[in-house]
Amino acid sequence: MEFKDLDPILHNELRLRVMAALDSLDNADFVYLKGITKATAGNLSVQITNLEEAGYIKVSRSGEGRGSHTVCRITAKGASALLDYQRALLSYFSQKK
Numbered sequence: 001m002e003f004k005d006l007d008p009i010l011h012n013e014l015r016l017r018v019m020a021a022l023d024s025l026d027n028a029d030f031v032y033l034k035g036i037t038k039a040t041a042g043n044l045s046v047q048i049t050n051l052e053e054a055g056y057i058k059v060s061r062s063g064e065g066r067g068s069h070t071v072c073r074i075t076a077k078g079a080s081a082l083l084d085y086q087r088a089l090l091s092y093f094s095q096k097k
Helices: 013-023 030-037 041-053 076-091
Strands: 057-062 069-074
Touching (some): 013 076, 041 069, 069 076
16 A cells, blocks of 8 residues: 655645635635634734745735735645645545455
8 A cells, every 4th residue: 555645735724724715716815714714813824824935825915904905816836736635635545455
């Protein structure tokens, strides 16, 4: 039996939730992602930065302070990584005994 490696960027529950949400949307703002993931603002902000640094999402920010608006969208690299992650994870369960 051989297991495929799981992407360490996506193998985090909150980052995976963000990516799954963005995969089905053109884009989503921070408030929407915070609500759907049930994350704290601080944790979500850190994980969005991690995904952005990996090139998995593109983040657009406008305004400053309380009036700021953050919008995220998945990139082609991110969509490909998510599909690879799904396939790798499925390989853990489709092994014949």
